[in-house]
Amino acid sequence: MSSPSDLRYTEDHEWARLEADGTITVGITHHAQDALGDVVFVDLPKVGRALAPKGTFGVVESVKTVSDLYAPCGGEVVAVNDALAQTPELVNQDCYGQGWIVRIRPSGADALAELLDAAAYDAHVGGQSH
Numbered sequence: 434m435s436s437p438s439d440l441r442y443t444e445d446h447e448w449a450r451l452e453a454d455g456t457i458t459v460g461i462t463h464h465a466q467d468a469l470g471d472v473v474f475v476d477l478p479k480v481g482r483a484l485a486p487k488g489t490f491g492v493v494e495s496v497k498t499v500s501d502l503y504a505p506c507g508g509e510v511v512a513v514n515d516a517l518a519q520t521p522e523l524v525n526q527d528c529y530g531q532g533w534i535v536r537i538r539p540s541g542a543d544a545l546a547e548l549l550d551a552a553a554y555d556a557h558v559g560g561q562s563h
Contacts, residue, residue, distance in 0.1 A: 472493055
């Protein structure tokens with residue numbers, strides 16, 4: 434599966450989408466949710482929390498493992514996907530849509546500049562052994 438071309442990606446399998454209001458929506462990639470298996474819990478940060486670039490901000494727990502979530506950029510958490518508290522499986526069902534995890538107000542204008550584009554991310558995951 435090719436990754437959506439309108440998003441940017443971390444090597445740790447988070448995606449980031451710049452929104453019209455300047456915030457950045459973050460979730461985990463199809464590759465990540467597929468590798469995790471059925472997601473049973475998502476630990477969400479508190480709104481207002483300051484995030485460091487590449488710092489952990491939560492965890493995703495699946496039937497197989499627990500995996501840290503990493504911020505694609507520095508900034509402040511301005512929204513969390515509260516729906517995940519009751520229906521964490523949204524991460525599996527619609528990882529690029531209803532399964533989003535947090536929204537960040539980035540601390541820098543070029544917050545996504547260092548992230549991978551879809552082609553580079555697909556090459557990155559294509560080269561990993563499963």
